[in-house]
Amino acid sequence: MAAEAAQGPATVTEYIQHHLTNWTWQFGQNPFWTLDLDSLFWSALMSLLFVAAFAVALRTSKRDIDKPPTGFRKYAEGVVTMVDNNVKDSMHVAGPLIAPLAITIFCLVLFMNAVDLFPVDWWSTVVAERGAGLEHFKSVATTDPNITFGMAITVFLLVQYFSFKMKGAAGYGKEFLFHPFNHWALIPFNILLNLVEQVARPVSLALRLFGNMYAGELVMILIGLFALTQGWPVHIGAAALWVLQFVLGFLWGAFHVIIVLLQAFIFMMLTIVYLSMAHQHDEH
Amino acid sequence: MNLNATILAQILIFGLVIWVTMKFLWPEITGTIQERARKIAEGLAAAERGQKDLQAAEARVEELVKAARERALAMEHQAQARANQIVEAAKQSAQSEAARLLEAAQAQVALETQKARDELRRQVAVLAVSGAEKIIGREIDARTHAQLLDQLAAGI
Numbered sequence: 001m002a003a004e005a006a007q008g009p010a011t012v013t014e015y016i017q018h019h020l021t022n023w024t025w026q027f028g029q030n031p032f033w034t035l036d037l038d039s040l041f042w043s044a045l046m047s048l049l050f051v052a053a054f055a056v057a058l059r060t061s062k063r064d065i066d067k068p069p070t071g072f073r074k075y076a077e078g079v080v081t082m083v084d085n086n087v088k089d090s091m092h093v094a095g096p097l098i099a100p101l102a103i104t105i106f107c108l109v110l111f112m113n114a115v116d117l118f119p120v121d122w123w124s125t126v127v128a129e130r131g132a133g134l135e136h137f138k139s140v141a142t143t144d145p146n147i148t149f150g151m152a153i154t155v156f157l158l159v160q161y162f163s164f165k166m167k168g169a170a171g172y173g174k175e176f177l178f179h180p181f182n183h184w185a186l187i188p189f190n191i192l193l194n195l196v197e198q199v200a201r202p203v204s205l206a207l208r209l210f211g212n213m214y215a216g217e218l219v220m221i222l223i224g225l226f227a228l229t230q231g232w233p234v235h236i237g238a239a240a241l242w243v244l245q246f247v248l249g250f251l252w253g254a255f256h257v258i259i260v261l262l263q264a265f266i267f268m269m270l271t272i273v274y275l276s277m278a279h280q281h282d283e284h
Numbered sequence: 285m286n287l288n289a290t291i292l293a294q295i296l297i298f299g300l301v302i303w304v305t306m307k308f309l310w311p312e313i314t315g316t317i318q319e320r321a322r323k324i325a326e327g328l329a330a331a332e333r334g335q336k337d338l339q340a341a342e343a344r345v346e347e348l349v350k351a352a353r354e355r356a357l358a359m360e361h362q363a364q365a366r367a368n369q370i371v372e373a374a375k376q377s378a379q380s381e382a383a384r385l386l387e388a389a390q391a392q393v394a395l396e397t398q399k400a401r402d403e404l405r406r407q408v409a410v411l412a413v414s415g416a417e418k419i420i421g422r423e424i425d426a427r428t429h430a431q432l433l434d435q436l437a438a439g440i
Binding site: 024 | 286288290291292294296297299300301304305306309310312314316317322323
């Protein structure tokens with residue numbers, strides 16, 4: 001914004017392009033063999049943060065087991081209890097994986113989403129470009145479909161694994177063939193329906209999170225355009241645009257807090273639901 | 285939106301974090317939370333037990349006090365009855381004593397009266413004899429007329 005404008009005129013297209021391009025590393029002939037280093041960096045960083053925070057909370061909990069929880073530990077235990085309750089409410093059979101998976105998803109998605117609340121130019125331009133000399137650096141990992149698909153596919157694989165484990169190959173196969181219509185003539189139709197259902201789950205999981213966060217980020221970038229070409233607020237029009245940008249950015253940011261939390265919660269809840277369905281035996 | 289090998293890397297990272305959480309973090313923290321919940325529940329139960337014990341002790345104290353009061357009351361009644369009894373007995377013995385004394389006195393009086401009467405009779409007899417002697421002018425042999433005299437004395 002200001003810093004950019006002061007350095008040189010950035011066109012609107014350049015600005016948007018700059019913010020939507022990943023820092024990549026291609027290591028194979030095929031363009032598929034590319035890593036989005038910035039997304040992976042944030043993903044790994046937030047994973048570490050999650051594990052570290054969890055470990056700290058755990059240590060405090062253990063040490064102060066006789067004291068009521070305060071401060072950070074209260075939040076940590078609150079999240080743990082919240083996830084635990086949600087899992088217990090929607091599960092008929094308690095699996096050992098569902099609750100830890102749910103809290104991992106909730107916290108990781110929440111943390112990665114929350115980076116969106118930093119000023120839109122802070123990480124990409126100020127830190128990465130000015131500080132580290134990186135041309136492109138996206139900061140919100142969940143606006144990268146690779147990340148959301150990575151998580152959704154992990155959930156999908158776990159659902160398949162538990163479906164086989166809990167129902168057995170025969171049981172799962174039977175469900176695939178005779179669900180929802182319990183008639184031999186409708187087996188092909190059932191297979192098709194189930195395939196679509198199974199595939200639609202990870203796709204919708206991934207795209208829902210990606211779409212919400214990407215749109216939110218895009219609105220942030222668009223708000224950032226107001227003062228982009230104005231430079232320092234030397235005249236009244238530019239000053240008005242600065243103020244407008246600040247106010248809109250604040251409002252959208254405040255609204256975005258809800259989306260950040262909600263998307264993390266939805267991803268978690270849907271995962272719990274899918275996994276609880278994998279644990280259930282068919283009821284007809 | 286270009287999908288690439290980042291998906292695989294993300295699956296690895298995510299899977300690793302899930303594994304760490306499932307293996308090390310989650311069981312520990314839920315165990316800790318449950319442990320604390322158990323301790324709190326124990327404390328509450330102990331407090332409730334203490335409350336109950338206190339109530340029981342209070343009830344027992346009240347019972348004891350009541351019993352003691354009742355016993356004191358019973359003792360008081362008993363003492364009252366005993367006192368009454370003693371007084372009554374004293375009264376009775378005094379009355380009987382008085383009656384006995386009265387009777388003795390009456391007997392004495394009767395005896396004295398009888399004695400006086402006998403004396404009087406005897407004197408009357410003597411008087412009668414001496415009177416008769418004077419009238420007749422000779423001595424009357426008391427022995428020969430003893431029967432007569434006795435009849436006279438008895439007639440008085």
